[in-house]
Amino acid sequence: MPELPEVETIRRDLVRKVANKKIVHVDVRQAKAVAGMKTKFVHLLTGNRIRAIERRGKLMLWRLALPRQGIDTALVHLKMTGQLIYEKKRDGIVEVVAGGHRLTERDFDLPNSHTQVILTFGDMGKLFFNDLRRFGYMKPATAAQAEAALDKFGPEPLGKDFTWQYFQEIFFGKKTSVKALLLNQELIAGLGNIYVDEACFCAGVRPERRVGLLTPTERRKLFLCIPRILKNAIKHRGTTFKDYLDSEGKRGNYSDFLMVFDRDGQSCRRCGTVIKKTRAAGRGTHFCPTCQR
DNA sequence: CGGATTGTTCTTCC
DNA sequence: CGGAAGAACAATCC
Numbered sequence: 001m002p003e004l005p006e007v008e009t010i011r012r013d014l015v016r017k018v019a020n021k022k023i024v025h026v027d028v029r030q031a032k033a034v035a036g037m038k039t040k041f042v043h044l045l046t047g048n049r050i051r052a053i054e055r056r057g058k059l060m061l062w063r064l065a066l067p068r069q070g071i072d073t074a075l076v077h078l079k080m081t082g083q084l085i086y087e088k089k090r091d092g093i094v095e096v097v098a099g100g101h102r103l104t105e106r107d108f109d110l111p112n113s114h115t116q117v118i119l120t121f122g123d124m125g126k127l128f129f130n131d132l133r134r135f136g137y138m139k140p141a142t143a144a145q146a147e148a149a150l151d152k153f154g155p156e157p158l159g160k161d162f163t164w165q166y167f168q169e170i171f172f173g174k175k176t177s178v179k180a181l182l183l184n185q186e187l188i189a190g191l192g193n194i195y196v197d198e199a200c201f202c203a204g205v206r207p208e209r210r211v212g213l214l215t216p217t218e219r220r221k222l223f224l225c226i227p228r229i230l231k232n233a234i235k236h237r238g239t240t241f242k243d244y245l246d247s248e249g250k251r252g253n254y255s256d257f258l259m260v261f262d263r264d265g266q267s268c269r270r271c272g273t274v275i276k277k278t279r280a281a282g283r284g285t286h287f288c289p290t291c292q293r
Numbered sequence: 294c295g296g297a298t299t300g301t302t303c304t305t306c307c
Numbered sequence: 308c309g310g311a312a313g314a315a316c317a318a319t320c321c
Contacts, residue, residue: 001299032317058300079317080299135300135317176311185301193299242298282313283299296321303315 002078003058004157004190005233006244006252010084011055013247017086018119018127020049020065025120033116033129035139044068044140045119057153057189061146062138073146075139082129082136085110086247089124108249153189157226162188167223171211178214178222179207180281191226194239194261197286199225201260206292208280232257260286 002010026042028034034041049065060076078084087110110128111118117129117138129138141149154170155161170187182188182196191199200207202225205218214222233239238252241262245251259269264277264286273290 003300077300079301081319131318132320133298133318174310180311183300284297294321298320299317301316303313305313306311307309 001080001192001194001241002082002238002244003192003195004055005195005230005254006238006246007055007058007060007078007190008234009238009252010078010247011053011060014050014084014086014127015053017125017247018050018121019053020051021125022122023048023050023119024122025118027118027120028116029111029118030116030134032134033131033137035137037140040071040140041074041138044071044074056150056156057185058192059149059153061150070142071140072143073141075137075141075146075149077136077139078131079133079135079137081114081132081242083114083131083245083249084247085128085130085245085249087126087128110249153185154187156189157191158230162227164220164223168219171214171219174211176211177208177280178205178211179283179285181211182226183281183283188226190230193283193285194241194258195226195229195233197261198229198259201288201292202229204292206287207285208278260288262286 023045026045028038028041031038044064050062051065052063054061054063058077062074062076064072112130114130114132115128116131119127155166170181174181178200179196182191182199197207199222203218203221205214205222233254236252236254236257237246238244239254239258240251241255260275263275266275268275268288268291271288271290273288275286276289277284277286279285
């Protein structure tokens with residue numbers, strides 16, 4: 001469930017680990033993972049370099065140094081269960097198993113049965129794209145196709161376009177719930193189920209509330225809470241709820257700071273009331289009945 | 294074993 | 308016609 005903070009964490013890591021390194025080998029194990037364009041993908045990346053990695057919402061755009069037939073970008077989306085894990089060159093015996101206990105830091109193998117794509121770089125470092133549910137993709141795109149994908153997103157909640165004026169505008173004339181509003185990528189880019197629930201708790205607003213019925217104070221709180229929570233989550237390298245791991249295969253620590261998400265049945269960290277879980281906008285939705293109205 | 298899972302897109306409805 | 312809600316879809320786990 002990588003959302004903005006998780007994708008941003010991975011993006012920053014990958015810039016350090018693989019940007020501008022020559023890609024010497026591309027192994028596509030599942031053509032579906034590259035939008036069925038296996039030949040095109042292999043041809044595009046082999047011998048190429050990732051010049052820059054951008055992020056828009058939950059989508060990454062890998063800008064390649066050498067365009068091939070007008071294709072200069074790979075659109076990378078992890079959807080629910082995608083992982084991008086980098087492993088440095090293995091020197092000698094790395095995975096020693098003794099007495100049933102692995103002596104390495106990881107408790108999983110690379111590659112594994114969920115590995116869809118493997119990129120090998122000039123220094124023999126490898127980037128593994130794993131995806132248990134296989135909904136994610138790495139899709140070759142022309143500059144125009146990449147631009148078209150970008151156009152669909154609303155402002156970045158951590159960018160300067162995310163203004164109080166804009167936030168007020170998206171409430172105007174809407175009859176939907178706060179949950180649906182905040183999940184809509186065309187209005188605000190990058191929020192998913194975790195951070196919508198957390199932002200609603202932070203603002204003291206129940207996710208199923210109709211947007212038109214929020215007080216100006218509640219709207220203002222929500223506006224201030226969104227960037228605050230996202231920044232804090234990035235600081236702690238995202239949230240691991242189930243499958244998310246960063247580029248080193250490590251968990252995100254923001255899980256320790258969640259106030260409501262996945263805490264149904266547990267007591268509220270602010271007031272002690274039992275956290276409830278319902279369904280709003282078709283999604284599992286968590287809230288504190290006391291702190292949120 | 295079928296219901297739950299989530300981001301996104303498609304379909305239907307009002 | 309447009310917005311909103313719900314279904315569909317991807318695949319797997321429990």
